[in-house]
Amino acid sequence: MSRLTQDQSQQLDSIRALAAFAVLLGHTYQTLLLPTLGSWFTVVVLVAQFAVMAFFVLSGFLIGKSACNNVRKHTVFSIGDYTKARVLRLYPPLIAALMLMLFLGLIAPHFFPSGSNALLPIEGVDFIRTGFVTSTADIWGALTFLNGFKVENPSANSPLWSLSLEAWYYVIAAAIFLWPGKKLLALVLVAVTAFVTHGNSLFFLLAPVWFSGFVLALIHQRHPAMSSRVYTWLFLVMSVALVAVTADALWRHPSGNEVVYEKINMFRVVSGLWFACFMAMLLGGKLRFSTCLHKHASYSYTLYVIHFPIMLFALGVFQVFAYGSSARSLMVSVGVVLVSLAVSWSLSRWVENKALLDALLRSAMRRAGSKKTA
Template sequence: MPNYKTAQMKLLRTISYLQNTSWVLGSHRRISSSASEQIDSWRGASALAVVVAHAQQIFVAPLYSGAYPIFGLASQFAVMVFFALSGFLICKSATRNFRDNSRFDLREYAVDRLNRILPPFVFSLVFLALLCFVSPYVFPSGTSVFIEAGSFMARHELDVTALQMFGALFFVNGFLTETPPANGALWSLPYEVWYYFAFGLMLAVRGRLGLVLAAGFMLALGMRNNGFILLSMVWASGALVAVLHNNNLINAYYAKWVTFVFGVIALMFAGSYLVRFYGGEPVANYPRSVVLWSAFSGVSFCGVLALVVNGAMKGRALFGRTARFSYTLYLSHYPLLLFIYGVSQQGIMHDLVLSFVVAIVSALGCVVFASVVAGYVENYRLLKARPKETAAAR
């Protein structure tokens, strides 16, 4: 029989470690080049999966909705891969910050995050506003409204309100304002930004107080959006993998069990969603099944991530180049797909095969567009990093 007292002591010891900022940050270990390539490939593949899923939902689903839930689940899982990798990479960045500065430099952490997030994000908002402005001049309806094409239209118009833009700009969409429907992909960005903030708060205010403040902040936002708390387990699991890797504590046996157990639970929620969808229930009746699928499938992926960074699992990195523009692709593809749909809708709305072809071409167009734009926006730095102090200056 298992020794429950020993297990309880290990749990309490781990919790006490997590309250110790020096333990969380004190070790930094680089991942191997093969693991780094695999992570880049996952990022690229996830961005492509989201684009393909949205192209199917926008162009094909109005004429054939049978595959709608499959692509929806795939898209949600792809976003969870982003969440898990984000938690892992941000934690790795924080431990490198601590190693290089002999302390956690909050300013460096904030500048790094803002430089990464803001240029592509601001571009996506300007791009969204431009497409909304142009749409009435090129859409067959003469307005920003699409021609009505059934109950499975992804959106009914390409438009955005000032309040929606304001909420997105300050990362409060989903909490205080509605996410702009014309760029539904923006729903996940506030989640990640506030995960970054809570993690930075926990590390900047050292010890138990930092953990309490971060937890209180998360709970306050969770009261506005329950999904924010539930999906934080994916981001936190990715960060935990980083801490375990830094301290050489990854156990392949347990990682496999995490992958299996959480994967099975995720599939149960996915099955519930599919049964209810194909049983004819309205889509709005079961969002919780989708959120639970997302959370558990994301943690299951973290088990795979642990195996890869620990060298226990290897795979071919097929989509590494796409990672260079994956963030721009994620933020910009949705309004561009809607715009192309609005322009072409009159010619394809009664032809399933043609809609499928246009969906593929449009998705490829989004990839090409993002690859060009990313060369400018993903390398642009709004804020300058503080010059490093020399050892003598310290």
């Protein structure tokens, strides 16, 4: 079974970091700059959605690699080890993001000009939200990954929509690896996933994007050279398709704000599959991506889940100050980006530190075991 080389790993990490920055800047534009500038939103949406699809493919690939390593370590797939790895990866940054969201929602009335959690209405302007709203459903929905399925996605942290989709893709991936030896458990996992996700068409629409990365990981395990010409032809075909769907989305108003979700969804699927082809070329050594950002991948997940509440809070605080002035809007935007990066980097030293989280979990399990013995 094949491992990624250090250079390949750093290239993928650099892409992951760049994707997180693209989402951050996209939401910065939408939240703080668009109300004043009033144009180019469609382009920003396409760039941000492409970044999210890159995350999906990378997520599927890394989960596939992790599951293969799980089998190599235990000789059979260990659902316990897989679950532990997913919990330690998903929950610490997510919990930190939800706590931050609740805290900012609690203090918002003390800082917003409205004296409440509501933004001030300005005639003729549509802001990204009308207020900083949180609820109990936001918390338990996000923690159980039911947001977008059984409850609404948190208004104050919209990027969590993608996290819930990915979490249920993880469950299906586990069922695939369980199938050879534990068919009943695999069927139960698929049935639960179907029950939760059946009403969300986006889950099924984007499944090929996530699983393209997953399948790519399985192929790379067996054929690390990735030398087939098929990848080159697929990359060329998908490049043409990507140009076509991008042109279709921008055709009438390339500098406008028109967002047609049917076109955006088509762009999501095509751009995601294009990126999977790009990854195949990268793994085969036919293409290369700079490794200059690879160190920033260490806090990319934390950045993804915490930046939106910070941004929305800043909008409420500086709404009157920033609106109507490009210079002031840009100044606030730069400040919010820097704060988001600083907070993410600081938090990630704890919530994305695998060694520390493993040690804390082992310590907690030892304490629990000693209490039972006593």
